[in-house]
Amino acid sequence: MSPSAAARPAQADAAPAPIGLFDLNRQQARLRHDIDRRIAQVMDHGQFVLGPEVSELEAQIAEFSGVKHAIGVSSGRDALIMALMAADIGRGDAVLVPAFTFSATAAVVIAVGAVPVFVDVASDTFNMDPAALEASIASASRSGLNAKAVMPVDLFGRPADYGPISTIAAAHGLIVVADAAQSFGGAVGERKVGNLAPISCASFYPTKPLGAFGDGGAVLTDDDGLADAVRQIRTHGRAGDGDEAMRIGMTGRLDTIQAAVLLSKLSVFKAELHRRAEVAALYDERLAGAADVPLTDDDVRSAWALYTIRVEERDRVRATLSEQGIGTGLFYRVALHHHPAFAEFLTGSETLPVAERLAASVLSLPMGPDITDDEVHRVCDALLATL
Ligand SMILES: Cc1ncc(COP(=O)(O)O)c(C=O)c1O
Numbered sequence: 612m613s614p615s616a617a618a619r620p621a622q623a624d625a626a627p628a629p630i631g632l633f634d635l636n637r638q639q640a641r642l643r644h645d646i647d648r649r650i651a652q653v654m655d656h657g658q659f660v661l662g663p664e665v666s667e668l669e670a671q672i673a674e675f676s677g678v679k680h681a682i683g684v685s686s687g688r689d690a691l692i693m694a695l696m697a698a699d700i701g702r703g704d705a706v707l708v709p710a711f712t713f714s715a716t717a718a719v720v721i722a723v724g725a726v727p728v729f730v731d732v733a734s735d736t737f738n739m740d741p742a743a744l745e746a747s748i749a750s751a752s753r754s755g756l757n758a759k760a761v762m763p764v765d766l767f768g769r770p771a772d773y774g775p776i777s778t779i780a781a782a783h784g785l786i787v788v789a790d791a792a793q794s795f796g797g798a799v800g801e802r803k804v805g806n807l808a809p810i811s812c813a814s815f816y817p818t819k820p821l822g823a824f825g826d827g828g829a830v831l832t833d834d835d836g837l838a839d840a841v842r843q844i845r846t847h848g849r850a851g852d853g854d855e856a857m858r859i860g861m862t863g864r865l866d867t868i869q870a871a872v873l874l875s876k877l878s879v880f881k882a883e884l885h886r887r888a889e890v891a892a893l894y895d896e897r898l899a900g901a902a903d904v905p906l907t908d909d910d911v912r913s914a915w916a917l918y919t920i921r922v923e924e925r926d927r928v929r930a931t932l933s934e935q936g937i938g939t940g941l942f943y944r945v946a947l948h949h950h951p952a953f954a955e956f957l958t959g960s961e962t963l964p965v966a967e968r969l970a971a972s973v974l975s976l977p978m979g980p981d982i983t984d985d986e987v988h989r990v991c992d993a994l995l996a997t998l
Pocket residue numbers: 686687688689712713715716764790792793814815816826827828
């Protein structure tokens with residue numbers, strides 16, 4: 612080593628470690644031993660499809676959410692498709708979906724043969740605006756569409772406005788199918804996500820608050836009939852051990868190995884949700900006043916899948932953070948009515964100004980149970996310096 616190098620403080624020139632939007636490696640390091648053990652057990656018993664870990668996870672998820680049935684399925688998208696199929700939604704039907712969400716929310720409607728009708732969102736909650744829902748139902752009816760369901764999304768982990776949405780749905784004879792892909796672990800008052808609509812669909816995609824090591828999801832419901840239908844649909848439409856297809860089904864099961872991983876992660880999930888809420892509170896404290904921070908209220912508990920602010924000149928801010936090794940996300944850059952795949956389903960009368968404004972201004976910051984307070988401060992310092 613040269614004398615000059617020896618004289619230098621070790622960290623003087625070292626760039627600070629990057630901060631990713633998500634950091635799944637730290638969680639894996641915490642849980643690795645337990646997950647290895649559980650995966651080894653699956654390999655020992657060899658029941659890779661609907662093995663004992665799947666039923667154990669289903670029982671724990673049902674208990675966690677306060678619902679009668681939790682059915683482990685292959686992904687969040689498949690959960691939504693199976694929920695729509697179980698509710699008999701298909702050709703000739705329309706389903707109201709928010710215009711500001713992940714594309715799968717509308718794609719599943721089309722996958723079952725129905726038509727999505729886009730509803731504008733509220734800028735403070737990012738979620739379906741109940742006032743806009745009434746207007747979209749009226750416009751669907753003017754276009755000759757037969758609205759049969761409404762599919763609110765709990766964006767970024769915050770439960771949608773299920774109270775008013777359910778009242779409007781009941782008045783128009785619509786079933787509420789909750790796209791809870793991002794919100795497992797959230798709640799409204801004492802009622803947990805999974806128990807806020809007649810049927811709810813969770814995703815266990817790796818970056819979701821409860822994430823597998825691959826794809827996975829769950830359908831949650833109190834309704835015995837819907838639960839039986841989903842169980843049949845996820846196994847080719849078969850009832851129990853029978854060979855006959857009682858209805859059209861699919862290969863929609865959660866893998867046993869993924870259930871084993873999820874059992875391990877569920878054992879620490881409450882503590883992780885608590886930490887996510889702490890991180891969100893720290894961001895709020897540092898950023899409120901300088902940026903539009905997410906709405907918080909006492910009764911609505913977000914699962915904090917993402918912490919998303921709204922800023923002017925979002926792309927410049929994002930680039931500056933990126934230069935400093937800080938990862939951010941754009942969820943979502945394009946409102947659904949501007950996706951090419953959905954163009955043929957537009958009625959032509961869509962007015963969705965809030966969804967469009969949000970698409971131009973949202974910025975998601977690093978979030979997760981393992982980000983440190985120091986890292987949150989670093990993100991905030993860098994962000995505040997750019998605003
Ligand atoms: C709102 C929303 N709906 C549906 C999905 C689809 O879930 P999955 O990726 O598990 O199929 C996602 C996941 O990214 C989502 O965020």
